Amino acid sequence: MISEIRVAMKVNGTEYHVTTQTSRTLAEVLREDLGLLGTKIGCNKGECGACTVIMNGRSVTSCLVLAVQAEGAIITTIEGLAEGGKPSPLEQAFVEEGAVQCGFCTPGMVMSAEALLALNPHPSEAEIETALEGNLCRCTGYRKIVAAVQKASRGRE
Amino acid sequence: MIKELEYHAAHDLKEALELAEQFGPRKRFLSGGTDMTVRLKEGLVKEDIIVDLSHVAELRFVREESGVVHVGAGATHADLSASPIVRQHGLALALAASRVGGPQIRNMGTIGGNVANASPAGDTIPALIVLDAVVSITSRTGTREVPIIDFFTGPGRSVLAAEELVTEFHFPATGPGELSAFGKLGARQAMTISTANVAFYFRIGGDRRIVEARIAFGSVAPTVVRAHKTEQMFCQLPPLLSWDAIRGAAQMAWKEVAPIDDLRATAVYRKEAVVGLLAEAAYEALASCWHER
CATH class of the missing domain: 3.30.390.50 (CO dehydrogenase flavoprotein, C-terminal domain)
Structure with missing residues (x-):
């Protein structure tokens, strides 16, 4: 019975080797084994987007990824965006636009927006809305979130 | 809570087919995992062995050859909705893929998983049917071709045998008119x-x-x-x-x-x-x- 597996993954630039049961998700390993509590678990079935991280350049809901599937993956979580202790321009734009209410959806929103801007630095409003359609904000502060992404986009080359 | 499962990652198609033959009905394939992981959490997976296809790169492709569009079972919904080939020569499929879940789901979920799950609600299925797609089903002993309309036998059920894997879909490229x-x-x-x-x-x-x-x-x-x-x-x-x-x-x-x-x-x-x-x-x-x- 092979139910414990050693998984190598690079998270926020650091190489990790984790031994985990096959039943655990990437979200659980990030939070419980690596202590990266910025990644939130909301619905735990891929519908709310709170657990969004960037895996191999694409946004994914980490509650739907089995940790063992992340073997060899390059992962960025919300903790990986700040540089030198300062918020990234995207995070700063969320602060300046007041795009945070209760804050639970925010890490997922930021990661979805980060994945968008990395591929498409100057998205249209419709493209921003599509990129964020997998992230729910139950405070319903969507307008300010879109405005924050637009602000960060204006600051990009 | 997910039950403990025996896990095997296939690194290429050959290995996937060998594992399929070895474990037969005791195994379940895992591709993008967007549906399967939810089923695991809900205790709905009766098999006790997972064969992970997410590292099988050779199943992830879209190409057009002499008027036929070939789509690998490992192509993600994001791949299909962004593919100029699918947009031009099978628009229904690109539109269907673009409406699956949200971006995160489309980045992980694959067309092979969407079809093999055989849900009556699977979004890529009606698109493949109207494009007259054929499913390539492969096992260690060879490949058989099944028209997509004949693939499904009921909700969650298909003609796929335990040692077989859906590897490709192909359909005539649509053109002018x-x-x-x-x-x-x-x-x-x-x-x-x-x-x-x-x-x-x-x-x-x-x-x-x-x-x-x-x-x-x-x-x-x-x-x-x-x-x-x-x-x-x-x-x-x-x-x-x-x-x-x-x-x-x-x-x-x-x-x-x-x-x-x-x-x-x-x-x-x-x-x-x-x-x-x-x-x-x-x-x-x-x-x-x-x-x-």
Whole structure:
């Protein structure tokens, strides 16, 4: 019975080797084994987007990824965006636009927006809305979130 | 809580097929995992061995060769919705893939998983049916080809044997005078399971009449269904763009679907929904097609 597996993954630039049961998700390993509590678990079935991280350049809901599937993956979580202790321009734009209410959806929103801007630095409003359609904000502060992404986009080359 | 499973990652197709033969019905394939991981959490997976296909790079491709579009089972919904080949030569499939879940789901979920799950609500299925797609099913002993319409035997059931894997879909590339599209209705715009969905393919003659039509509906029967009588109605449409005529032709769908009442919608709602979805998508597609010509 092979139910414990050693998984190598690079998270926020650091190489990790984790031994985990096959039943655990990437979200659980990030939070419980690596202590990266910025990644939130909301619905735990891929519908709310709170657990969004960037895996191999694409946004994914980490509650739907089995940790063992992340073997060899390059992962960025919300903790990986700040540089030198300062918020990234995207995070700063969320602060300046007041795009945070209760804050639970925010890490997922930021990661979805980060994945968008990395591929498409100057998205249209419709493209921003599509990129964020997998992230729910139950405070319903969507307008300010879109405005924050637009602000960060204006600051990009 | 997910039960503990024996896990095997396949690194290439050969290894995947060997593992499939070795473990047979005790194993379940894992591709993108967007559906399977939820089922694991809900305790709905009866198999106790997982064979992970997510590292099998050779199943992830889209290419066009001599008028035929080939799509690997490992192509993600994001791959399909962004593919210029699929946009140009099988638009219904690109549109269907672009409406699956949200971006995160489309980045992980694959067309092979969507079809092999055999859900009557699978969004890529009606698109593949109207594009006349063929499924390549491979085992250690060889590959067989099954028309997609013959692939499904019931909700969650297909002709796939335990040692077999869906490896590819292929369909004739659509060209000038051919159009296809997809429409979906769910509880909300995104991140939703289809309450009803529709795909169609029309070939338009020189006199602007529809000379060939294929129409398929999802979430309205135990499997995705072709609507042959509705197709005939569309082939009898006058060569002018009339909402009333298109809506009238679509009305035949009422008689061709057999939905049930469930937690997502009632049967009557679904019948009315497929009529409206088909009429709106067909009107829009015909309008833009005629406008171009």
